Amino acid sequence: MLVAYNTLPATSKVWVYQSNRAFEPDEVVEIEERLTQFINSWKRHGEDLKASYLIKYNQFIVLLVDEDFNEVSGCSIDASVNLIKQLEAKFSVDLTNKLNISFKDGDNINVVSMAHFKEYVKQGKITSATIVFNNMVNTKGDFEKNWEVTAANSWHKRFL
Numbered sequence: 001m002l003v004a005y006n007t008l009p010a011t012s013k014v015w016v017y018q019s020n021r022a023f024e025p026d027e028v029v030e031i032e033e034r035l036t037q038f039i040n041s042w043k044r045h046g047e048d049l050k051a052s053y054l055i056k057y058n059q060f061i062v063l064l065v066d067e068d069f070n071e072v073s074g075c076s077i078d079a080s081v082n083l084i085k086q087l088e089a090k091f092s093v094d095l096t097n098k099l100n101i102s103f104k105d106g107d108n109i110n111v112v113s114m115a116h117f118k119e120y121v122k123q124g125k126i127t128s129a130t131i132v133f134n135n136m137v138n139t140k141g142d143f144e145k146n147w148e149v150t151a152a153n154s155w156h157k158r159f160l
Contacts, residue, residue, distance in 0.1 A: 002039040005052045010141030017061040017095040020111050038083050044076045104131040121159050128152035
């Protein structure tokens, strides 16, 4: 059951999927339609899940589930990953590569391999003040406070 993002509690479970490129406006429309359909039929052992989604910067898909309402199960998580895999195939993007790292360069969002990220640190292109995206967040509260942060305030600091 799709609900408004702002109605979900801070404890809601979060999954962040970053695309290796920005989505085109028509792709965003289709992705929103597919996410809406999916969430409206998303179940855990036959019971509705109270969930929402965001598309941030036309490049990140964020799924949220209120586990106080109903906890997600392995099957329901598998169903969401299947949807993400379908989106990857449909739009020729990479949404599941956890070894890619995203950061801001002015208004641009860059997605690079971990090796390139380390190289950019060595070259001084990425510093402790660089805004990075911590896709390892687990809850809505964590997403709101610790997703878009400086490298110094993220797990990325180990590369600095």
